[in-house]
Amino acid sequence: MAKMIFVNLPVVDLKASVGFYKALGFNNNPLFTDDTAACMVWSEAINVMLLTQARWRTFTDRPIPPATSSEVMLAISCDSRAAVDAMNEAAAANGGTADINPPQDLGFLYNRDLADPDGHVWEAMWMDPAAIPSS
Numbered sequence: 001m002a003k004m005i006f007v008n009l010p011v012v013d014l015k016a017s018v019g020f021y022k023a024l025g026f027n028n029n030p031l032f033t034d035d036t037a038a039c040m041v042w043s044e045a046i047n048v049m050l051l052t053q054a055r056w057r058t059f060t061d062r063p064i065p066p067a068t069s070s071e072v073m074l075a076i077s078c079d080s081r082a083a084v085d086a087m088n089e090a091a092a093a094n095g096g097t098a099d100i101n102p103p104q105d106l107g108f109l110y111n112r113d114l115a116d117p118d119g120h121v122w123e124a125m126w127m128d129p130a131a132i133p134s135s
Contacts, residue, residue: 006039007074008049010056010064011118014038016095017050020116023094024087042076067119075123081110087124088112108132 011017014036018028021040026048032039036055040048053064065071078084088098091114100121101113108131113123 002045004045004047006047006049008051008056008059009116009118009120010053011050011116012053013117014050014052016117020091020094020096021048021050023090025090046076065119067115069119070121073113073121073123075111075125078124078126081126084110084112084124084126088114091116091122 018033018038018040022028026040026042029039029041029047032047032049036052038050040050042048051059056064078087092098095117097115099112100115103112104110108129109125109127111123111125113121115121
């Protein structure tokens with residue numbers, strides 16, 4: 001089996017969260033989706049499991065952080081600067097929050113941070129490795 005990552009996130013409204021992630025460009029994998037969970041696919045190796053809070057609690061007794069906290073920032077690569085901008089625009093238009101931190105433009109690296117409807121933080125980023133300064 002190829003190495004993959006499944007990021008598990010607790011969500012308040014599964015249907016709204018699925019719509020949000022679809023708007024960002026994720027695809028739904030119906031094989032791992034039901035009334036309590038949805039598998040959203042970013043690439044062949046990266047999947048996000050959206051879990052209702054009740055389903056989340058079957059995995060752990062630890063408290064679910066409030067939407068105002070930052071338990072982790074997940075960075076995902078985009079194909080271009082325009083795709084980074086489009087992801088932030090889609091976040092703002094679909095129940096999330098765009099630019100929760102100031103955008104960063106280092107020339108070779110461009111990123112903008114967004115939050116999903118439950119406050120999970122994502123860093124949409126584009127990088128041109130050939131343009132990284134040599135020092």
